[in-house]
Amino acid sequence: MKNAEIIVTNADLEQLMDTSNEWIIERTGIEQRRWFTPGKDTVANMSKKATDMALKDAGIAVDEIDFIVFATITPDYFFPGSGVLLQRELGLQGIGALDIRNACSGFIYGLSVAEQYIKSGMYQTILVIGAEIQSSALDKSDEGRSSSVIFADGAGAAILRATDKQKGILSTHLHADGDYAEELYVKDPGSSRKVRLSKELLEGKTFNLTMNGNTVFKHAVSRFAEVINEALAKNNRSVEDIDLLVPHQANLRISNFVQKHFKLPDDKVYNNIMHYGNTTAASIPIALSEANQKGLLKEGMTVCLAAFGSGFTWASALIDW
Numbered sequence: 590m591k592n593a594e595i596i597v598t599n600a601d602l603e604q605l606m607d608t609s610n611e612w613i614i615e616r617t618g619i620e621q622r623r624w625f626t627p628g629k630d631t632v633a634n635m636s637k638k639a640t641d642m643a644l645k646d647a648g649i650a651v652d653e654i655d656f657i658v659f660a661t662i663t664p665d666y667f668f669p670g671s672g673v674l675l676q677r678e679l680g681l682q683g684i685g686a687l688d689i690r691n692a693c694s695g696f697i698y699g700l701s702v703a704e705q706y707i708k709s710g711m712y713q714t715i716l717v718i719g720a721e722i723q724s725s726a727l728d729k730s731d732e733g734r735s736s737s738v739i740f741a742d743g744a745g746a747a748i749l750r751a752t753d754k755q756k757g758i759l760s761t762h763l764h765a766d767g768d769y770a771e772e773l774y775v776k777d778p779g780s781s782r783k784v785r786l787s788k789e790l791l792e793g794k795t796f797n798l799t800m801n802g803n804t805v806f807k808h809a810v811s812r813f814a815e816v817i818n819e820a821l822a823k824n825n826r827s828v829e830d831i832d833l834l835v836p837h838q839a840n841l842r843i844s845n846f847v848q849k850h851f852k853l854p855d856d857k858v859y860n861n862i863m864h865y866g867n868t869t870a871a872s873i874p875i876a877l878s879e880a881n882q883k884g885l886l887k888e889g890m891t892v893c894l895a896a897f898g899s900g901f902t903w904a905s906a907l908i909d910w
């Protein structure tokens with residue numbers, strides 16, 4: 590995990606827009622979040638720091654990585670993607686680097702790709718990244734307040750390795766429904782217009798993140814439950830077998846709803862949105878990293894990851910840790 594450095598509290602947001610600490614905590618659970626420092630932090634260098642932490646934790650040398658899967662919807666450049674920029678920062682020129690653009694489900698989509706490459710024998714050691722700088726796309730005026738209090742910046746990394754042991758990722762489950770593409774999106778810079786940038790476009794709000802919060806909320810709670818059940822059914826496991834659920838940190842109310850639905854006790858659901866906000870593709874690897882640092886992830890545990898977000902996309906992974 591490596592978060593952007595600037596801590597932005599709800600009190601700080603009160604200075605920028607018509608909102609309150611009470612409203613934000615009640616509706617989202619978020620107390621503070623991190624925003625990047627322009628000119629210093631980039632998606633690539635934040636993910637490099639997260640990779641260094643993951644390598645150290647795993648006791649792996651950087652040149653053992655033979656492929657990079659990079660989940661982000663906020664790349665440093667329009668193109669090329671962030672995978673090659675991280676590859677360059679790591680000094681791994683020559684290995685493959687794949688970008689994944691599945692928003693909040695991006696990290697699990699990335700895990701799924703890595704899982705298949707490793708199981709097929711194509712690669713041995715894959716770096717999977719989730720990293721975002723969302724704060725520069727947020728409308729921090731009153732008009733954008735319902736989403737700008739939620740989204741934030743951060744980066745997380747995981748290293749997947751082939752092993753002979755009977756453990757690791759049991760299955761991954763990926764879904765999408767493009768009917769809802771415009772319910773949570775950033776429209777521009779879109780390519781299907783005469784010019785990508787114009788004075789008129791800049792005066793609009795189409796470069797900002799736009800979200801229909803109510804629709805997102807309703808779909809999220811049912812899709813989270815559905816995709817967790819799917820992972821359990823696939824592996825003949827029951828809810829009681831889950832030792833730790835690490836949901837994408839969309840909104841604390843959504844996590845609490847899912848926890849209640851499955852009747853999971855507090856110590857079986859990991860939440861840290863209170864400190865970091867919703868960091869899109871970065872939220873699950875940041876949560877996993879933090880849970881690991883706290884000693885909450887022990888060998889033999891069954892860990893369930895689940896996510897929902899823009900697309901809509903939703904996904905889960907069941908892991909024997």
Ligand SMILES: CC(C)(COP(=O)(O)OP(=O)(O)OC[C@H]1O[C@@H](n2cnc3c(N)ncnc32)[C@H](O)[C@@H]1OP(=O)(O)O)[C@@H](O)C(=O)NCCC(=O)NCCS
Nearest residue numbers: 608609612616693734735738802803805806839840897898
């Ligand atoms: C965004 C969300 C918190 C808004 O909460 P809500 O209870 O649905 O609130 P509404 O949008 O209905 O707005 C209720 C009121 O609060 C106001 N409001 C919105 N944002 C506000 C803010 N930051 N501060 C203060 N008031 C705010 C609205 O303007 C509205 O006022 P009105 O009743 O005078 O019109 C909620 O819809 C949500 O959590 N959605 C899911 C978002 C999510 O998880 N996204 C990530 C997916 S990966």
